[in-house]
Amino acid sequence: MRCRDDDSARADGYDLAMATVEVNPNLGAQIVEDAKEYVLYSWSTQDAINPIAVAGAEGRYFWDYEGTRYLDFASQLVNVNIGHQHPKIIAAIKEQADRLCTIGPPMASESRSRLGRLLEEVTPGDLCMSFFTNSGTEANENAIKLARLATGRHKIVARYRSYHGATHGSIILTGDPRRWPNEPGMGGVVRMLDPYTYRCPAGHPDPCPVCSGAPHLEEILEYEGANTVAAVILETVTGTNGVIPPPPGYLQAIREVCDRHGILLILDEVMAGFGRTGRWFACETWDVVPDILTVAKGINSGYVPLGAMIIREHLKEWVRGRFFPGGLTYAGHPLACASAVASIEAFQEEGIVENAAEVGGYLGDGLRALAARHPSIGEVRGLGCFWGVELVKNRETREMLVPFNASGEAATPVARLAKASLERGLYLMTHWNVIMVVPPLTITREEADEGLAVLDETLAIADEYVV
Numbered sequence: 001m002r003c004r005d006d007d008s009a010r011a012d013g014y015d016l017a018m019a020t021v022e023v024n025p026n027l028g029a030q031i032v033e034d035a036k037e038y039v040l041y042s043w044s045t046q047d048a049i050n051p052i053a054v055a056g057a058e059g060r061y062f063w064d065y066e067g068t069r070y071l072d073f074a075s076q077l078v079n080v081n082i083g084h085q086h087p088k089i090i091a092a093i094k095e096q097a098d099r100l101c102t103i104g105p106p107m108a109s110e111s112r113s114r115l116g117r118l119l120e121e122v123t124p125g126d127l128c129m130s131f132f133t134n135s136g137t138e139a140n141e142n143a144i145k146l147a148r149l150a151t152g153r154h155k156i157v158a159r160y161r162s163y164h165g166a167t168h169g170s171i172i173l174t175g176d177p178r179r180w181p182n183e184p185g186m187g188g189v190v191r192m193l194d195p196y197t198y199r200c201p202a203g204h205p206d207p208c209p210v211c212s213g214a215p216h217l218e219e220i221l222e223y224e225g226a227n228t229v230a231a232v233i234l235e236t237v238t239g240t241n242g243v244i245p246p247p248p249g250y251l252q253a254i255r256e257v258c259d260r261h262g263i264l265l266i267l268d269e270v271m272a273g274f275g276r277t278g279r280w281f282a283c284e285t286w287d288v289v290p291d292i293l294t295v296a297k298g299i300n301s302g303y304v305p306l307g308a309m310i311i312r313e314h315l316k317e318w319v320r321g322r323f324f325p326g327g328l329t330y331a332g333h334p335l336a337c338a339s340a341v342a343s344i345e346a347f348q349e350e351g352i353v354e355n356a357a358e359v360g361g362y363l364g365d366g367l368r369a370l371a372a373r374h375p376s377i378g379e380v381r382g383l384g385c386f387w388g389v390e391l392v393k394n395r396e397t398r399e400m401l402v403p404f405n406a407s408g409e410a411a412t413p414v415a416r417l418a419k420a421s422l423e424r425g426l427y428l429m430t431h432w433n434v435i436m437v438v439p440p441l442t443i444t445r446e447e448a449d450e451g452l453a454v455l456d457e458t459l460a461i462a463d464e465y466v467v
């Protein structure tokens with residue numbers, strides 16, 4: 001969809017009055033050329049990158065220097081929960097920059113203190129004290145550090161279908177193949193299977209030892225020695241590894257096993273937190289409060305880098321009289337904290353979490369309707385604005401449309417679908433055989449319909465491979 005032509009853009013309801021659309025293809029080409037030459041890209045074969053030069057963004061859309069506009073069904077990296085260029089956050093950053101751009105972590109600063117207090121208010125249970133970081137991975141690094149210190153134990157149980165970040169410890173907690181080139185790395189990580197009911201690793205008997213949570217974890221603890229295990233770390237809803245919500249009762253069972261053995265439960269809500277699931281925090285859906293909650297992304301939609309490790313009262317008490325051996329020069333950066341305060345207030349004032357539940361439910365219904373028309377859809381799962389569409393070659397056998405860890409030729413069917421969607425103005429995130437449908441939480445029904453209509457067209461590509 002192009003917004004170069006003002007009339008056609010307005011006819012689409014696109015408010016050009018709010019944003020300046022700069023059409024400058026030569027500048028766009030130069031930006032891409034320089035990016036290829038001088039910027040090392042994450043998780044990419046460097047020769048294969050071909051980034052979109054983004055000239056601007058607003059709400060659920062971004063656009064390039066050609067004037068082509070894209071509906072952001074990925075919220076970039078599932079982090080722009082509030083949408084692009086929210087005026088309240090921009091104003092807060094500007095105001096904070098005028099007053100105090102930076103100040104070190106040993107000082108107290110207004111935006112940091114206010115954010116700490118706000119996080120105590122919006123998080124569930126007695127989660128009450130925050131250690132600020134610049135990213136999700138650093139929040140997880142500090143969570144395992146604290147868990148090991150507080151328990152005096154060293155092992156951490158983590159799952160295979162997980163991503164916890166790219167730094168030294170978090171990438172080893174990560175179960176997916178992004179871990180492999182980083183091994184051996186940090187020791188002490190014990191692996192647990194996932195409650196992935198659609199492809200249950202235990203064959204899903206009734207009751208299932210893996211999908212019900214407790215028996216599988218209990219068995220691992222028997223072999224490992226429960227008193228050597230500091231923590232279990234889980235994504236409350238598995239994100240990039242397929243958007244997999246836990247089955248009913250699973251999280252409660254894991255919580256109970258942890259409590260019985262004095263093991264801390266760390267819930268990584270870097271992706272699932274801040275309204276993504278239609279609740280402030282995903283764990284509220286199952287009434288489970290972790291000992292440590294890690295967050296980033298949606299805390300301020302990435303307007304300024306920020307993450308946090310948030311701890312419960314009992315850990316706050318434990319840490320009070322002790323030295324905490326960790327820190328970051330930019331921890332609790334004033335600009336980041338001011339943007340997060342503004343974002344949380346906007347969430348409260350504008351009912352953004354409620355919108356995620358309401359329009360997200362509508363989106364989920366739309367995806368299920370697509371499943372009725374497209375035989376390549378094996379399963380639609382998710383909640384709020386957090387959906388995964390799993391693609392298969394055959395619904396009976398559930399053979400994956402693109403195999404586990406596929407790249408190159410093997411990944412073609414989904415790569416074609418994503419490319420065709422982009423050509424129709426829909427930006428999607430895909431992971432092997434799963435399309436992630438994760439738009440900003442401020443999405444409207446009309447925008448959901450726009451994205452669904454494109455998907456309806458491009459899923460025909462996946463259907464071609466059905467046998």
Ligand code: PLP
Pocket residue numbers: 077134135136137138140163164165166235239240268269270271272296297307
């Ligand atoms: N944890 C989860 C569940 C994530 O999805 C991510 C990033 O995608 C991270 C941790 C790492 O966050 P960051 O990239 O901010 O370090």
